[in-house]
Amino acid sequence: MAAIFIDLKVDAAVAADAEIARKLTEVCPVSIFAQKDDGSLEIIESNLDECVLCDLCLEAAPKGKLEIVKLYE
Numbered sequence: 090m091a092a093i094f095i096d097l098k099v100d101a102a103v104a105a106d107a108e109i110a111r112k113l114t115e116v117c118p119v120s121i122f123a124q125k126d127d128g129s130l131e132i133i134e135s136n137l138d139e140c141v142l143c144d145l146c147l148e149a150a151p152k153g154k155l156e157i158v159k160l161y162e
Contacts, residue, residue: 091134092134092137092138092160093138093160093161094137094138094140094159094160094161095137095138095140095142095157095158095159095160096137096157096158096160097121097132097137097146097155097156097157097158098155098156098158099130099132099150099154099155099156100151100154100155102154103130103150103151103154103155104129104130105129105130106129106130107124107127107128107129109130109149109150109151110122110124110128110129110130110131111124111128112149112150113130113146113149113150113155114130115149116145116146116148116149117145117146118141118143118145119136119139119140119141120133120136120139121133121136121137121139121140121146122146140157142157144157
């Protein structure tokens with residue numbers, strides 16, 4: 090099921106970085122992020138619409154490497 094309210098754009102290098110993936114997984118209050126067995130980032134698509142726009146993920150990721158895209162006006 091596709092998200093209705095937001096989408097995330099994550100730089101490929103950031104998604105592959107286990108340390109950043111761990112930080113994102115820890116800071117998200119609605120469990121949008123997880124880590125795959127190889128340590129890389131996984132986005133839990135079914136949780137995207139739970140986003141509360143707290144910006145904690147934006148603070149945890151390198152500047153400009155993660156974007157929250159609002160799919161509504």
